[in-house]
């Protein structure tokens with residue numbers, strides 16, 4: 249079982265859950281995004297948004313948090329590979345942060361589409 253196809257998948261799932269838990273426990277940016285996600289979900293309950301709106305909302309939350317998680321991994325990898333200051337490392341980190349920024353902008357636009365008609 250240990251090295252079977254299924255065993256490896258189960259082990260991979262355990263590592264992934266561990267990684268998600270580490271992000272939530274130790275990454276301030278993920279913690280902030282998690283709190284915002286909870287607040288947005290409360291807003292969804294309050295405004296009784298539709299099934300389709302919930303789907304887009306969860307997609308936006310997943311997009312931002314997953315991108316932030318990958319950004320964190322890139323930063324950790326960059327610091328491990330090259331702990332000292334280097335222009336290339338700065339460039340790599342800026343690009344990874346840019347990906348989070350794009351995801352966040354899209355999430356804000358989606359939130360606007362969902363909540364603007366409910367509020368105004």
Ligand SMILES: Nc1ncnc2c1ncn2[C@@H]1O[C@H](COP(=O)(O)OP(=O)(O)OP(=O)(O)O)[C@@H](O)[C@H]1O
Nearest residue numbers: 277323330331332333334335337338339341342345
């Ligand atoms: N080793 C380095 N060499 C060159 N520039 C760096 C280096 N480390 C960080 N920088 C620059 O500082 C910026 C912020 O990097 P940092 O690793 O502190 O990310 P952060 O966004 O503050 O991380 P966190 O997600 O932990 O808040 C980078 O985008 C990059 O421009």
